[in-house]
Amino acid sequence: MNGKIPCMLPGEIEKQSFAILTEELGQIAIPPEHEAVVKRVIHTTADFDYARTLCFSPGAVAEGVRALREGAHIVTDTQMARAGVSARTLQGLGGAVHCFMGDEDVAEKAKARGVTRAAVSMEKAAELKFPLILAVGNAPTALIRLSELIEEGEISPRLIIGVPVGFVNVVESKEIIMNTGVPYIVARGRKGGSGVAAAVCNALLYEASGRTL
């Protein structure tokens, strides 16, 4: 390794990163039950805005952890988020991670109806018979369709992670999902993304599986 930089393995780097970001968070008060999620998102983004924008319905973290311990499956709206979720930890708890965005039938239905694949992929999620956590890091249309499916009684997720990123309909879709009555973890505002979605899932997974830093 380069002489100027000490060689460290990922575990040590993670520990030191959390120590640094905890120190820099300083006086920002984060409720203890939100801490693991908020810190993992900041660790993933180096963006302290999330200490302010992450919103949790009461008991959301506990509910997510409980669902994962009961074998919940996770459905994401991007292959990137799917790739970022710790599949091994999830498998160890009896769950699995899905993303239907690349499925032929989803593409066909979306095209035929003039809607997004993200919206149709939420309908496909509604057909799953497992306890579900929906992790949306990209498509506001996924959140909007999800709110409709909830209202119609077609799906009742244990938790919605609503963290799409962007400039069009993103802010609004997050506000809608916070009014469905379903437990949520939402990054209010424009920021979010597949990496944030995966980071929230992993924070819950590590808590559910008893992994410590």
Added chain:
Amino acid sequence: MNGKIPCMLPGEIEKQSFAILTEELGQIAIPPEHEAVVKRVIHTTADFDYARTLCFSPGAVAEGVRALREGAHIVTDTQMARAGVSARTLQGLGGAVHCFMGDEDVAEKAKARGVTRAAVSMEKAAELKFPLILAVGNAPTALIRLSELIEEGEISPRLIIGVPVGFVNVVESKEIIMNTGVPYIVARGRKGGSGVAAAVCNALLYEASGRTL
């Protein structure tokens, strides 16, 4: 779709997003040759900091586009970044995207030598016989090992996309990679990530393949 939000398809949303972010960028002067990359990264992150932190070696974008048109392959340091690169566009140009982080031989070598898988995966990249673009969105150790391999003459990438995120060794590793003499696109500072790495690749890919918004 929800009555409060107009139904839009991804293509329209993307166009409108770029219009909004272009307006908000306002007076920030971005050299025309960097515009596509900077805007796609902001589109992916909703974070205008990148207008300030993205650094380009002279001609880096043109070199990346040229390499892709000549069939360059892309190597990433995470499965997330790999999943985010437009594989179809890359394939159309004769390239492919690789990530060696999950490979058995990489894990074994890393364990035996007490180094990171990211470092070993750069060594594996050096064995590829294609023109190469390295896209590092996570591991500073990948950039550090890469700088050594360049110095030793073991690899000469056409372009390095150096955008790891984090609190430990990240800032330093980016400075090191900007001094190797290899064309680079780097997000100076702590921010970056797999999504940013993929966004930079896709901006270059869309330019190389003639895709317009």
